[in-house]
Amino acid sequence: MSKTFTPSIATPAVITANDLRMGHCVWMRDGGWTADPREAQLFEDEAIAEIAMLDAIGQANLVVGPYLAEARRGPDGRPEPTHFREAFRRRGPSNYFHGIQAELEASNV
Amino acid sequence: MFDARPQHNEYLRHRAQQFRSQVARRLDGSLTEDEFKPLRLMNGVYLQLHAYMLRVAIPYGTISPDQMRTLALLAEKWDKGYGHWTTRQNIQYNWPKLVDIPDMLDALADVGLHAIQTSGNTIRNVTTDAYAGAAADEVVDPRPYAELLRAWSTDHAEFQFLPRKFKIAISGGEKDRAVIAAHDIGLRLRRNEAGELGFQVWIGGGLGRTPILGQVVREFLPEADLLPYVEAIISAYNLAGRRDNKYKARIKITVAERGLDVMRDEIEAEFLNRRAVFTGVDQDMVAEFRAVYAAPAFRNETDGDYEERRAASVGFRSWTDTNLSTHKAPGYASVMVTFKAPGQTPGDASADQMRLLADLAERYGHADLRISHDQNVVLPHVHKSDLFALYSELKAAGLATANAGLVSDIVACPGMDYCALATARSIPIAQEIADHFRARDIEDEIGKIDIRISGCINACGHHHLGHIGILGLDRAGVENYQITLGGDGYDIPAIGQRPGAGFPAEEVVPAIDRIINTYLDLRDSAEERFIDAYRRVGAAPFKAALYPVNA
Ligand code: HEM
Ligand code: SF4
Numbered sequence: 001m002s003k004t005f006t007p008s009i010a011t012p013a014v015i016t017a018n019d020l021r022m023g024h025c026v027w028m029r030d031g032g033w034t035a036d037p038r039e040a041q042l043f044e045d046e047a048i049a050e051i052a053m054l055d056a057i058g059q060a061n062l063v064v065g066p067y068l069a070e071a072r073r074g075p076d077g078r079p080e081p082t083h084f085r086e087a088f089r090r091r092g093p094s095n096y097f098h099g100i101q102a103e104l105e106a107s108n109v
Numbered sequence: 110m111f112d113a114r115p116q117h118n119e120y121l122r123h124r125a126q127q128f129r130s131q132v133a134r135r136l137d138g139s140l141t142e143d144e145f146k147p148l149r150l151m152n153g154v155y156l157q158l159h160a161y162m163l164r165v166a167i168p169y170g171t172i173s174p175d176q177m178r179t180l181a182l183l184a185e186k187w188d189k190g191y192g193h194w195t196t197r198q199n200i201q202y203n204w205p206k207l208v209d210i211p212d213m214l215d216a217l218a219d220v221g222l223h224a225i226q227t228s229g230n231t232i233r234n235v236t237t238d239a240y241a242g243a244a245a246d247e248v249v250d251p252r253p254y255a256e257l258l259r260a261w262s263t264d265h266a267e268f269q270f271l272p273r274k275f276k277i278a279i280s281g282g283e284k285d286r287a288v289i290a291a292h293d294i295g296l297r298l299r300r301n302e303a304g305e306l307g308f309q310v311w312i313g314g315g316l317g318r319t320p321i322l323g324q325v326v327r328e329f330l331p332e333a334d335l336l337p338y339v340e341a342i343i344s345a346y347n348l349a350g351r352r353d354n355k356y357k358a359r360i361k362i363t364v365a366e367r368g369l370d371v372m373r374d375e376i377e378a379e380f381l382n383r384r385a386v387f388t389g390v391d392q393d394m395v396a397e398f399r400a401v402y403a404a405p406a407f408r409n410e411t412d413g414d415y416e417e418r419r420a421a422s423v424g425f426r427s428w429t430d431t432n433l434s435t436h437k438a439p440g441y442a443s444v445m446v447t448f449k450a451p452g453q454t455p456g457d458a459s460a461d462q463m464r465l466l467a468d469l470a471e472r473y474g475h476a477d478l479r480i481s482h483d484q485n486v487v488l489p490h491v492h493k494s495d496l497f498a499l500y501s502e503l504k505a506a507g508l509a510t511a512n513a514g515l516v517s518d519i520v521a522c523p524g525m526d527y528c529a530l531a532t533a534r535s536i537p538i539a540q541e542i543a544d545h546f547r548a549r550d551i552e553d554e555i556g557k558i559d560i561r562i563s564g565c566i567n568a569c570g571h572h573h574l575g576h577i578g579i580l581g582l583d584r585a586g587v588e589n590y591q592i593t594l595g596g597d598g599y600d601i602p603a604i605g606q607r608p609g610a611g612f613p614a615e616e617v618v619p620a621i622d623r624i625i626n627t628y629l630d631l632r633d634s635a636e637e638r639f640i641d642a643y644r645r646v647g648a649a650p651f652k653a654a655l656y657p658v659n660a
Contacts, residue, residue: 084586085583088525093527093536094537095536099160
């Protein structure tokens with residue numbers, strides 16, 4: 001889903017991709033990548049998002065298929081997905097608790 | 110004739126080694142993703158929503174116990190302990206790491222399996238009847254021909270860059286159990302009036318965005334002409350098929366746009382050229398494959414205590430009533446093991462279940478296993494005297510669900526729980542429907558019915574062929590489900606029709622419930638299946654139940 005739209009204060013966005021080696025979903029944070037979507041950087045400015053996208057595309061040795069995904073600022077200021085597809089990407093499949101989310105949770109205990 | 114039979118394991122190891130080097134070059138930056146993607150797709154490697162996916166071909170669904178154990182090994186060692194049967198007699202692994210896939214391909218090569226041509230615009234895994242070599246109504250076992258087509262099509266240089274993917278199905282029974290009308294080429298074995306063996310040849314079928322049933326391009330093709338004729342069809346398509354638009358690149362569109370007669374003329378002309386250069390090696394190969402697929406030495410024994418066991422155990426009786434098919438050998442039955450137990454993801458098989466089936470096939474099933482296109486596994490040859498023992502072992506492993514062909518035996522694609530192309534989920538919908546009708550305890554009363562679900566228009570779950578089909582869509586950022594009625598992949602191939610608007614996720618189960626209640630009310634007897642009742646009365650009563658005016 002490489003929907004192109006312009007991030008702004010009204011329609012903020014995160015940059016997301018898949019990890020090249022492992023395949024799991026990752027989100028951009030401080031120019032690097034995190035598997036925790038709550039830590040993703042929220043872009044509310046077109047020019048900054050554009051530069052960050054170029055940076056993401058340049059990291060093809062780490063990630064596959066980066067794109068801007070619409071998000072919103074949650075009550076705690078952290079990004080939340082606006083579309084169900086992005087919600088599933090951060091949550092993992094609904095039939096098993098599998099994937100990076102499960103691994104993160106296990107490592108937090 | 111080019112012979113690249115994938116059971117030549119050295120060749121498969123060479124291919125795995127090649128991919129290993131391609132992965133290494135992708136990781137060290139000497140290949141870009143754009144350069145790498147076609148190479149990984151040539152090895153059945155997709156990138157999905159949460160992980161990579163590896164699709165392994167199970168040639169015409171026939172698999173040996175040792176191959177099954179290798180599938181279990183892959184699930185356990187490099188995945189999360191399970192694999193997923195598809196509707197095209199493949200298995201998909203949902204969680205491999207890119208760096209591990211060359212090892213997985215090596216392990217497959219050890220037993221003659223591979224992922225070649227499970228993706229890309231080439232001839233895909235040839236599919237056939239899961240009951241091949243066993244069914245009572247069989248004209249002849251289609252597998253020697255399926256094997257010929259596989260040997261010929263694997264790495265066939267001319268057909269590596271077709272306009273689009275290409276699917277061939279072949280059926281050997283009086284009844285079609287390979288859904289030949291939904292394939293690019295469908296082949297139906299039959300005898301002519303003189304008793305000679307040949308094929309009825311269908312072309313131009315396919316589901317996806319534009320579902321179209323195939324048409325008969327040749328009523329009777331002598332069996333010896335199979336390869337030159339199939340070559341002629343694919344060659345004609347390779348030339349005429351559209352390459353300007355991905356969605357119009359399938360042979361179904363070529364046939365629809367140019368007309369069957371034009372295609373037939375081109376195919377027949379090309380066929381004459383091609384047949385002239387065939388040397389007969391192909392016929393030697395069929396003879397060889399016929400020996401490989403000779404019927405096992407069927408035992409000539411009594412049924413033992415089969416009938417007494419049936420009388421004594423309600424569970425066993427219900428399972429034999431529902432999950433067995435008539436075998437051509439006296440004293441035998443074919444067993445459908447469904448992967449649709451309560452709570453299960455349709456088609457998911459754990460490593461333990463795969464290993465158990467491998468053992469059971471050796472003990473009770475002449476070491477033969479089949480993956481069916483409804484995401485189940487068939488033990489084609491089981492003697493009746495062994496059925497109770499088999500049932501008991503399956504039951505202990507949770508694999509004796511007596512629901513083959515019933516309302517909870519739902520075919521579902523991975524949908525948005527895994528698939529990057531999906532527009533909605535399909536797995537939870539399938540699970541909710543199955544749970545609902547189990548809770549109502551009316552599965553047996555409803556009888557045979559085909560429910561099929563896809564998470565997008567690509568139709569991997571074959572929803573067009575469901576008596577009740579469900580298609581997941583995205584309506585303004587919300588999951589929405591379109592229902593179709595009257596599809597059929599078996600007796601009388603038909604594409605399901607859409608009675609009206611789609612439903613939000615939480616209204617799908619109530620909608621299906623209304624359809625089923627309507628059927629139960631209007632069927633003329635308990636023997637009249639849903640699809641037969643639908644054909645008799647038409648869509649109107651179901652439409653009225655789905656969309657009550659005052660709702
Ligand atoms: C999750 C990974 C999968 C991907 C990325 C994928 C991709 C696709 C695509 C792109 C199409 C459309 C083809 C067209 O336009 O003709 C398609 C069709 C199809 N796929 Fe899949 N698929 C996946 C999983 C499956 C599974 C799990 C099954 C079986 C349950 C399956 C079986 C089929 C079948 C039978 C079709 C019908 C096409 C036809 O008849 O024309 N695929 N798939
Ligand atoms: S039908 Fe769509 S959602 Fe389902 S597996 Fe195929 S491509 Fe994915």
